[in-house]
Amino acid sequence: EDQVTQSPEALRLQEGESSSLNCSYTVSGLRGLFWYRQDPGKGPEFLFTLYSAGEEKEKERLKATLTKKESFLHITAPKPEDSATYLCADRGGSNYKLTFGKGTLLTVNP
Amino acid sequence: DGGITQSPKYLFRKEGQNVTLSCEQNLNHDAMYWYRQDPGQGLRLIYYSQIVNDFQKGDIAEGYSVSREKKESFPLTVTSAQKNPTAFYLCASSIEAREAFFGQGTRLTVV
Numbered sequence: 320e321d322q323v324t325q326s327p328e329a330l331r332l333q334e335g336e337s338s339s340l341n342c343s344y345t346v347s348g349l350r351g352l353f354w355y356r357q358d359p360g361k362g363p364e365f366l367f368t369l370y371s372a373g374e375e376k377e378k379e380r381l382k383a384t385l386t387k388k389e390s391f392l393h394i395t396a397p398k399p400e401d402s403a404t405y406l407c408a409d410r411g412g413s414n415y416k417l418t419f420g421k422g423t424l425l426t427v428n429p
Numbered sequence: 430d431g432g433i434t435q436s437p438k439y440l441f442r443k444e445g446q447n448v449t450l451s452c453e454q455n456l457n458h459d460a461m462y463w464y465r466q467d468p469g470q471g472l473r474l475i476y477y478s479q480i481v482n483d484f485q486k487g488d489i490a491e492g493y494s495v496s497r498e499k500k501e502s503f504p505l506t507v508t509s510a511q512k513n514p515t516a517f518y519l520c521a522s523s524i525e526a527r528e529a530f531f532g533q534g535t536r537l538t539v540v
Contacts (some may be wrong), residue, residue: 350526362531415460415479421471
């Protein structure tokens, strides 16, 4: 059974303190690894899609990378407005099913 | 503006009642999904549909039903058989197996 595990569950940073979030997956035949940001009471907002090991995507202070069994979301010099829950999900096999991890709650203090 | 619209935003259900959550998209996406989110549980897949008139059960389909009569609509019915329906429900859509885009959710509470 496909499993997606995110760590840490919660991360508290000071403004400007860079760090990384981890997402490990077990699906074989990966057809996409997806990162989302979710604010309280809102639907997830799409950030990145990664398809193959070695691929990297960047957007402002965020950079996502992919290896054969893990993905990392690097946050450089975070600001308080980056505080949110970050979710990753994978898709594998022949159907469109997306499997999500439980998320990492990021808090950035000013 | 293109997007996914879920309604209502808040819904209250009495014990033993069926309720239907609406999800409409104007993105011309083929695939649509329903997820349930509980605190500390992440998103769990209820049902998904890859094409009109076809849908598959997800990981927690018991007590739920769906229909997909039109490409742009994928309503979810929470039946009285669902014993713990209080949760945040999210609808999403995608072009084939590409990234999924989400609506703003419906919060269902049993009273």
